[in-house]
Amino acid sequence: MPWDFDSDRPIYLQLIEKIELMIFSGKYPPGAKLPSVRDIAKEAAVNPNTMQRALAKLEEDGLIITHRTSGRFITEDEKMIKKAKTRLAQEQTTEFFANMQKLGFDKTEVIAMVNQMLEKECKE
Missing domain, CATH: 1.10.287 (Helix Hairpins)
Incomplete structure (x- = not known):
């Protein structure tokens, strides 16, 4: 899925939507480990701080879970x-x-x- 962004909306909101679609479509299935913030930010060609903000919102919403020593994972709660x-x-x-x-x-x-x-x- 390409990381195309609209110039009329905040990038972090678009990142949230794109990652949600990746979860809903099965690209990131339940329990899957996400790439590091730097890696996924590089793939999307955005600032790591912007990606961090999007991932924090997805974690707040319960779609992503962070394990301190092993990274971020998609929730297994279907x-x-x-x-x-x-x-x-x-x-x-x-x-x-x-x-x-x-x-x-x-x-x-x-x-x-x-x-x-x-x-x-x-x-x-």
């Missing part, structure tokens, strides 16, 4: 991961509906469009 994944999905769905409403569609129309797209995708 309920915690599912809860965070569901929260993100709900946020994106809310944003999607808000954007569609700005375009002048009501929820019934949006749901009909989504259903049509899913049917089309299933046929392909």
Whole structure:
């Protein structure tokens, strides 16, 4: 997954989102050891302090656990991961509906469009 960043949002927030996606997609499975702060910051081409801030927030949220002598790991608590994944999905769905409403569609129309797209995708 490339580390592309938008210039209109804080980098550390985008780092949090990207790492969450890596956890949710299985790139970093439950219990996996994360690379060191320096290594992951180098990979993302960001300042290690910025990466440290993002990882601290993920630890505060319970997705990452730090073991003093052995580094950072993804939580093995799959309920915690599912809860965070569901929260993100709900946020994106809310944003999607808000954007569609700005375009002048009501929820019934949006749901009909989504259903049509899913049917089309299933046929392909």
